[in-house]
Amino acid sequence: MTETGFQKLKQNKVKSFEDLKDEVINNNKCCACGACIAYCESQNFNVIEMNRYTPEFKSEKSVDNCTKCGVCYYICPQTDILIKELNDTYCIEDKIGRITKILAAKTTNNILEKIGQDGGVVSAILAHLFEKHKIDAAIVSEFSDNFKPVPKIIFDKEDLFKSAGTRYSISPQIFPLKNLYNIPQNILNKNEIFDIDQLRIAFIGTPCQCRAVRKMKFLLVKPAHVIKYIIGLFCFENFTYTELYDILKIETNVEPTNIKKTWIKKNFFIQTKDNKKFEINIKTLNPAVRSNCHECDEFTGRFTDISVGASGAPEGYSMLLIRTEKGEKVVNNMLSKGIIEQLIVPSNRTIEWKNKKLEWYNKLISLKIENQINSN
Ligand SMILES: Cc1cc2nc3c(=O)[nH]c(=O)nc-3n(C[C@H](O)[C@H](O)[C@H](O)COP(=O)(O)OP(=O)(O)OC[C@H]3O[C@@H](n4cnc5c(N)ncnc54)[C@H](O)[C@@H]3O)c2cc1C
Ligand code: SF4
Ligand code: SF4
Numbered sequence: 001m002t003e004t005g006f007q008k009l010k011q012n013k014v015k016s017f018e019d020l021k022d023e024v025i026n027n028n029k030c031c032a033c034g035a036c037i038a039y040c041e042s043q044n045f046n047v048i049e050m051n052r053y054t055p056e057f058k059s060e061k062s063v064d065n066c067t068k069c070g071v072c073y074y075i076c077p078q079t080d081i082l083i084k085e086l087n088d089t090y091c092i093e094d095k096i097g098r099i100t101k102i103l104a105a106k107t108t109n110n111i112l113e114k115i116g117q118d119g120g121v122v123s124a125i126l127a128h129l130f131e132k133h134k135i136d137a138a139i140v141s142e143f144s145d146n147f148k149p150v151p152k153i154i155f156d157k158e159d160l161f162k163s164a165g166t167r168y169s170i171s172p173q174i175f176p177l178k179n180l181y182n183i184p185q186n187i188l189n190k191n192e193i194f195d196i197d198q199l200r201i202a203f204i205g206t207p208c209q210c211r212a213v214r215k216m217k218f219l220l221v222k223p224a225h226v227i228k229y230i231i232g233l234f235c236f237e238n239f240t241y242t243e244l245y246d247i248l249k250i251e252t253n254v255e256p257t258n259i260k261k262t263w264i265k266k267n268f269f270i271q272t273k274d275n276k277k278f279e280i281n282i283k284t285l286n287p288a289v290r291s292n293c294h295e296c297d298e299f300t301g302r303f304t305d306i307s308v309g310a311s312g313a314p315e316g317y318s319m320l321l322i323r324t325e326k327g328e329k330v331v332n333n334m335l336s337k338g339i340i341e342q343l344i345v346p347s348n349r350t351i352e353w354k355n356k357k358l359e360w361y362n363k364l365i366s367l368k369i370e371n372q373i374n375s376n
């Protein structure tokens with residue numbers, strides 16, 4: 001970590017992991033992004049670990065290893081600290097955030113079209129960045145045999161086929177960065193990576209996870225310095241893996257090992273490996289919603305370069321909200337090369353079309369906040 005950003009912002013009393021425990025973790029506000037552990041472990045402080053999606057001290061002895069540097073508290077997406085500075089820096093004035101361009105698009109790659117969740121745009125962006133040598137790696141979410149999300153750093157474009165699609169439970173996307181400085185030598189050799197600090201990674205995550213990455217980058221703390229692109233996924237809510245699949249098993253008798261795809265369109269849908277389809281009333285899944293999601297006021301991901309989601313898009317397309325020049329450059333490049341295909345809106349309807357989308361996203365965010373007020 002350079003001292004510039006962080007030292008300037010340090011309060012008189014720096015809060016540390018004990019405060020993070022009191023205010024966030026023990027208050028069920030932790031979104032299991034893994035940022036605190038990624039930072040602390042990458043510095044070899046040997047203090048905290050993830051225990052079933054909950055950060056905690058490794059042992060009684062490891063409590064003494066804590067330097068009380070406070071970085072974990074500052075970068076946690078669930079603490080209020082730094083949000084004002086981030087909003088000022090990224091010109092965020094409302095709940096949707098700064099948007100320079102809105103469009104609906106889909107991949108023109110036949111395989112990604114089949115396996116992508118919606119328009120296959122997220123995987124197409126990553127494939128494009130790999131092909132153009134703009135990135136050396138990407139942090140994606142793969143999944144185990146039982147459909148459990150597994151966050152992973154991939155170095156090969158071909159591995160994108162293992163991560164396309166959505167798994168609706170927590171994938172601690174920042175967690176793999178804890179091992180940034182321990183990437184096996186054979187992987188480094190194979191990918192001609194000679195200096196880890198020069199690595200260029202694209203990050204995919206939910207809005208809360210993208211917020212953590214932005215905080216880390218704002219403070220210039222490692223290991224987020226290697227993240228060059230932040231691609232966010234729209235997110236209304238997320239689920240606890242065990243509770244979600246327990247309910248789905250009761251409702252449909254389908255084992256997670258037999259699930260091919262899940263999606264949400266008002267209700268929750270399952271497609272099995274033998275192509276049976278099940279619809280489950282979304283309200284049935286309320287007990288499985290993660291408690292931190294009940295306090296979330298993000299939907300489209302304010303702190304990204306590009307945010308992608310299905311909401312507001314026609315079938316087979318994804319909506320793209322572009323927020324930074326960097327994001328705009330990537331998307332324009334992909335459009336000009338025919339890597340993604342834009343939904344054409346008649347020019348006399350463009351403004352009305354965009355306004356309608358924004359109105360819809362604002363409505364969804366208000367609904368989220370309304371639900372929180374009603375449940376308190
Ligand atoms: C928990 C969750 C909730 C969502 N809720 C909404 C919603 O309410 N409304 C909406 O419009 N869109 C939502 N999305 C986004 C949507 O499901 C698609 O991811 C998005 O439309 C992009 O589709 P695509 O075809 O372009 O992506 P693809 O090309 O299929 O790529 C999908 C990417 O998502 C990543 N991914 C998969 N599962 C996870 C996970 N659990 N955590 C982090 N990354 C993951 C994969 O690594 C992959 O890179 C949600 C996504 C997640 C993960
Ligand atoms: S050493 Fe710093 S980052 Fe690690 S737990 Fe302590 S306060 Fe947090
Ligand atoms: S940084 Fe992420 S994993 Fe750590 S306490 Fe905050 S939300 Fe949880």
Ligand code: SF4
Pocket residue numbers: 031206207208209235236237238290292293296297298
């Ligand atoms: S609803 Fe909010 S807190 Fe929950 S996973 Fe999505 S972005 Fe994170």
